[in-house]
Amino acid sequence: MQVTLKIRRFNSEKDSEPWWGEYKFEAEPTDRLLDALNHVKWYLDGTLTYRRSCAHGVCGSDAMLINGHNGLACKLLLKNLGNKITVEPMRGLRVVKDLLVDMESFFDKYKAIKPYLITESPEPEQERLQSIEDREKFDDTTKCILCGACTTSCPSFWANSEYLGPAAIVNAHRFIFDSRDEGKEERLAVLNAAEGVWRCRTIFNCVEACPRGINVTRAIGEVKKALLFRRP
Amino acid sequence: MNGAGRPRPQGGIDLLAWIFMRVSGVVLLFMVLVHLAIMHIINNIEVINYHFVAERYATPFWRTYDVVMLWLAFIHGLNGVRVMIDDYVSSRGWRVLSLASLYVLGFVFLVLGSLVVLTFNPAHPF
Numbered sequence: 001m002q003v004t005l006k007i008r009r010f011n012s013e014k015d016s017e018p019w020w021g022e023y024k025f026e027a028e029p030t031d032r033l034l035d036a037l038n039h040v041k042w043y044l045d046g047t048l049t050y051r052r053s054c055a056h057g058v059c060g061s062d063a064m065l066i067n068g069h070n071g072l073a074c075k076l077l078l079k080n081l082g083n084k085i086t087v088e089p090m091r092g093l094r095v096v097k098d099l100l101v102d103m104e105s106f107f108d109k110y111k112a113i114k115p116y117l118i119t120e121s122p123e124p125e126q127e128r129l130q131s132i133e134d135r136e137k138f139d140d141t142t143k144c145i146l147c148g149a150c151t152t153s154c155p156s157f158w159a160n161s162e163y164l165g166p167a168a169i170v171n172a173h174r175f176i177f178d179s180r181d182e183g184k185e186e187r188l189a190v191l192n193a194a195e196g197v198w199r200c201r202t203i204f205n206c207v208e209a210c211p212r213g214i215n216v217t218r219a220i221g222e223v224k225k226a227l228l229f230r231r232p
Numbered sequence: 233m234n235g236a237g238r239p240r241p242q243g244g245i246d247l248l249a250w251i252f253m254r255v256s257g258v259v260l261l262f263m264v265l266v267h268l269a270i271m272h273i274i275n276n277i278e279v280i281n282y283h284f285v286a287e288r289y290a291t292p293f294w295r296t297y298d299v300v301m302l303w304l305a306f307i308h309g310l311n312g313v314r315v316m317i318d319d320y321v322s323s324r325g326w327r328v329l330s331l332a333s334l335y336v337l338g339f340v341f342l343v344l345g346s347l348v349v350l351t352f353n354p355a356h357p358f
Binding site for chain 1: 244249318320322
């Protein structure tokens with residue numbers, strides 16, 4: 001099939017304004033969008049810049065705005081995107097070059113919710129055991145690959161870049177609802193602060209954007225409920 | 233686990249505001265429906281006059297009803313605007329100015345509205 005890729009280009013060292021690059025070429029309908037981007041970079045314009053690593057929807061490097069929706073370029077087939085495909089960098093983060101955005105602030109927020117096991121009680125002789133039911137409580141939020149698709153689709157985040165954002169809250173949820181973890185209070189305190197979970201306006205863009213199918217808004221709702229019913 | 237030695241969590245106002253929005257929203261839904269039914273469906277514009285209001289406000293029930301509805305609806309709306317200012321007004325000066333005027337205007341109108349409902353006296357028409 002004949003495809004036209006319309007890519008929003010910007011080089012923060014050279015350009016004062018972003019511009020649109022159009023690339024027409026022949027591709028297989030079963031090619032992924034990432035294959036098409038590779039085609040542009042390898043054969044048409046080597047200056048095109050984007051992140052990719054595993055190319056199989058696991059590393060979370062190639063999240064971008066595709067035809068107006070956030071998604072992973074390696075998980076979308078050209079036949080499902082149409083002949084004319086618009087590709088832009090994710091919104092709300094500083095563009096370094098073309099589709100590559102500065103993710104530093106995104107990961108700072110991830111670190112702020114302490115994404116590691118916190119324990120105070122003495123170490124058991126063997127593993128910390130967990131029932132199947134207890135594991136089920138945070139199963140959905142373990143699927144996050146930190147691609148940033150949810151946070152950069154969130155209007156609350158666009159309006160206020162200090163907001164922790166859905167991705168950080170999802171990863172907090174993963175530990176708050178883990179029966180082995182004892183750092184719940186510390187994390188809830190971070191999420192209860194002014195730039196925390198209350199900035200969520202239940203818009204559901206994050207749910208639509210998540211390439212892993214995580215019910216992000218539900219997880220945020222569960223964190224809100226945990227704050228509401230917590231005993232100090 | 234006890235919270236000893238941990239800093240008290242901040243931002244409690246946002247938690248309260250969040251619950252308030254949900255509770256007031258549900259309560260208002262029913263109160264406003266009843267209000268609309270009485271004022272616009274059961275009674276029409278020809279029936280509603282000074283005498284009608286005076287009769288209604290002779291019982292403390294409808295005064296309480298109207299004051300509660302006024303406060304819930306007004307604070308619900310004020311909080312909605314506060315949240316929008318929080319989201320979209322990032323410069324400090326404009327933020328302080330817009331929040332201050334919101335609170336002042338809100339307070340004035342809330343007091344005025346409550347005064348009208350609570351001090352209405354059919355024996356002494358204006």
